[in-house]
Amino acid sequence: MSEETFYVTTPIYYVNDVPHIGHVYTTVAADVIARYMRSLGKPVIFLTGTDEHGQKVEQAARERGLSPQEHCDEMVVRFQQLWRRFNISNDDFIRTTEDRHTAVVKHFLNELHSRGDIYRSTYDGWYCIPDERFWTEKDLAGGKCPDCGREVVQIEEANYFFRMSKYQDWLLSYIEDNPDFIRPDSRRNEMLGFLRRPLEDLCISRPKSRLHWGVEIPFDTDYVTYVWFDALINYVTAPGFTTNEDRFQSFWKNCTHLIGKDILTTHTIYWPTMLRGIDLAPPRRVFAHGWWTVEGRKMSKSIGNVVEPNLLLDEYGADSIRYFILREVPFGLDGDFSHAALVGRINSDLANDLGNLLQRSLGMLDRYRSGSVPASPGDGALGDLTRGLIDHAARTVDEVHGHMEQLAFDRALKSVWDFIGGANKYIDSAAPWTLLKEGKESKLDVVLYCLFETIRQVAVMICPFMPETGHRMFRQLGIADRKELHQISSLKPWGALPGGTRTFRGPALFPRIEHLPEIAMGVGEPADGEKGEGESMPEDEKNRTKARRQTDAHDDLITIEEFAKVQLVAGKVLEAEKVEKSKKLLRLLVDTGEERQLVAGIAEHYDPEDLVGKVIAVVVNLQPATLMGVESRGMLLAAEDKNGIHVLTFREDVEPGTRIK
Numbered sequence: 007m008s009e010e011t012f013y014v015t016t017p018i019y020y021v022n023d024v025p026h027i028g029h030v031y032t033t034v035a036a037d038v039i040a041r042y043m044r045s046l047g048k049p050v051i052f053l054t055g056t057d058e059h060g061q062k063v064e065q066a067a068r069e070r071g072l073s074p075q076e077h078c079d080e081m082v083v084r085f086q087q088l089w090r091r092f093n094i095s096n097d098d099f100i101r102t103t104e105d106r107h108t109a110v111v112k113h114f115l116n117e118l119h120s121r122g123d124i125y126r127s128t129y130d131g132w133y134c135i136p137d138e139r140f141w142t143e144k145d146l147a148g149g150k151c152p153d154c155g156r157e158v159v160q161i162e163e164a165n166y167f168f169r170m171s172k173y174q175d176w177l178l179s180y181i182e183d184n185p186d187f188i189r190p191d192s193r194r195n196e197m198l199g200f201l202r203r204p205l206e207d208l209c210i211s212r213p214k215s216r217l218h219w220g221v222e223i224p225f226d227t228d229y230v231t232y233v234w235f236d237a238l239i240n241y242v243t244a245p246g247f248t249t250n251e252d253r254f255q256s257f258w259k260n261c262t263h264l265i266g267k268d269i270l271t272t273h274t275i276y277w278p279t280m281l282r283g284i285d286l287a288p289p290r291r292v293f294a295h296g297w298w299t300v301e302g303r304k305m306s307k308s309i310g311n312v313v314e315p316n317l318l319l320d321e322y323g324a325d326s327i328r329y330f331i332l333r334e335v336p337f338g339l340d341g342d343f344s345h346a347a348l349v350g351r352i353n354s355d356l357a358n359d360l361g362n363l364l365q366r367s368l369g370m371l372d373r374y375r376s377g378s379v380p381a382s383p384g385d386g387a388l389g390d391l392t393r394g395l396i397d398h399a400a401r402t403v404d405e406v407h408g409h410m411e412q413l414a415f416d417r418a419l420k421s422v423w424d425f426i427g428g429a430n431k432y433i434d435s436a437a438p439w440t441l442l443k444e445g446k447e448s449k450l451d452v453v454l455y456c457l458f459e460t461i462r463q464v465a466v467m468i469c470p471f472m473p474e475t476g477h478r479m480f481r482q483l484g485i486a487d488r489k490e491l492h493q494i495s496s497l498k499p500w501g502a503l504p505g506g507t508r509t510f511r512g513p514a515l516f517p518r519i520e521h522l523p524e525i526a527m528g529v530g531e532p533a534d535g536e537k538g539e540g541e542s543m544p545e546d547e548k549n550r551t552k553a554r555r556q557t558d559a560h561d562d563l564i565t566i567e568e569f570a571k572v573q574l575v576a577g578k579v580l581e582a583e584k585v586e587k588s589k590k591l592l593r594l595l596v597d598t599g600e601e602r603q604l605v606a607g608i609a610e611h612y613d614p615e616d617l618v619g620k621v622i623a624v625v626v627n628l629q630p631a632t633l634m635g636v637e638s639r640g641m642l643l644a645a646e647d648k649n650g651i652h653v654l655t656f657r658e659d660v661e662p663g664t665r666i667k
């Protein structure tokens with residue numbers, strides 16, 4: 007179709023990070039748009055990689071007794087393996103410790119230096135060591151780092167600075183003149199607001215006396231480059247800046263950076279001014295997506311609800327997750343990851359709408375035409391109903407294209423699913439079984455052909471989102487080897503599926519999930535040790551287990567003041583019942599001086615009736631959590647041994663709401 011190129015990037019991920027759902031989100035989104043553009047016939051570069059310099063890497067390596075490079079070489083594998091499991095089709099994987107990259111960073115520095123855009127000066131101000139960032143007095147939030155809230159230290163040292171302030175007016179008018187540069191609009195407005203304050207110059211060096219692990223400043227070897235300055239340059243290194251100018255020029259002008267909204271400033275303020283400094287244009291578009299909460303709560307290591315993508319993959323497979331994260335939330339807004347919502351989507355959208363369409367169609371073709379697709383009908387043979395379906399197909403291809411250009415993945419999928427709904431209705435209205443009974447053989451051929459061309463079109467459109475599913479559908483449609491029929495470019499004009507194609511019935515694309523899997527009970531990392539067998543525990547059990555381990559170890563003593571932070575009260579159980587569709591959870595209504603709903607993972611050990619009337623111990627100042635759609639405002643105390651879970655109760659009748667100390 008078009009000669010125009012397409013270039014998409016993810017941020018390069020910090021090599022020390024444990025890959026989580028946020029990394030998966032950006033990378034899957036980039037993969038989907040890359041696959042879509044390839045399917046249109048465009049030359050594509052899809053780039054991801056890792057950011058491997060900086061103080062924290064140096065420190066982590068030292069703690070492990072490794073060199074920083076050895077440490078990085080080990081850590082990077084976690085990302086690379088995860089991307090393979092998610093069928094990520096990146097064309098390149100860049101690591102900032104590679105020679106090809108450090109050479110370009112040095113080129114940037116030399117260029118800016120020779121043009122007078124880098125100068126040496128003494129920095130006097132505040133510094134956040136973990137973030138490796140300088141802050142001015144007015145940046146500080148209550149005397150702490152405005153980014154991470156940690157302590158800052160005052161330092162005075164000589165460093166190199168990039169004259170970013172010089173480009174403020176240019177950048178402001180660039181953003182104003184190019185409404186598509188920063189997406190979505192809310193982020194664009196945020197940056198326009200940011201630029202209303204004076205822009206300061208950017209400190210781009212760190213003295214080797216504090217940090218070694220970075221790209222050496224070529225004109226002063228006592229310094230290394232600030233990690234952000236180094237990292238951003240990866241985007242021009244990979245397509246060939248300074249090494250393959252033709253390739254670089256043809257891709258750079260069509261570059262889209264996908265990022266999380268937390269790194270907006272570096273990508274839309276630092277980066278375009280750095281590029282401007284050496285006469286390169288900004289990327290075409292920077293799209294900042296939102297953040298994920300998990301089961302209604304912010305992801306955090308201390309809560310233990312950081313979703314481990316490998317466990318999700320084991321449970322649901324790549325395609326279901328890819329579909330869910332892009333369908334559930336408009337790209338650009340925040341979303342909530344919940345197992346119940348994911349399972350709901352699998353059952354209704356994937357198993358029901360899509361899976362049934364394929365299964366019932368293959369079944370009919372087997373019975374009526376021995377699995378062979380009839381010949382493509384001539385125009386004159388089409389009735390209104392079939393014309394309606396064909397129009398719907400053409401409209402869907404256009405809608406999907408428009409949405410994909412805007413990275414509106416959720417809308418693109420909604421368009422495809424409207425079309426799937428249309429196809430299911432078409433079967434009901436055309437009623438092939440009636441045509442068969444009435445002996446209307448040629449009409450039956452028309453309906454069956456159009457149904458299978460419809461399914462092919464659906465498979466082609468979902469293939470960028472769910473590559474495994476797309477290819478399974480191509481196999482069942484009998485066109486696995488006909489690559490030209492897998493491309494978006496084969497959808498118009500209608501009717502590319504050849505008559506006589508032999509289909510193959512296979513297993514259902516997405517078996518229904520009848521129960522929420524065990525993984526949904528204990529969101530996050532598996533508890534290592536004692537529980538074993540990969541079994542996950544309900545959140546409250548898990549916290550208890552952690553607490554017990556800590557006491558056993560005696561390495562984590564707390565003061566009486568710290569203990570007093572936990573508000574424990576006696577509560578009388580008023581009602582108890584099983585949480586629907588859950589093996590483990592009970593919902594309790596407890597009088598703790600007020601009526602309070604708790605969810606506890608004890609259903610396998612207690613009959614609900616046995617608990618009613620009991621007085622139990624409840625933590626009442628725990629952050630609320632939602633388990634299987636039921637809110638829990640607190641946690642009961644229990645002990646777990648080899649015989650099961652034992653809820654802590656009082657021998658005497660204690661007034662509900664009495665504080666336990």
Ligand SMILES: [Zn+2]
Nearest residue numbers: 134137151154
């Ligand atoms: Zn900080």
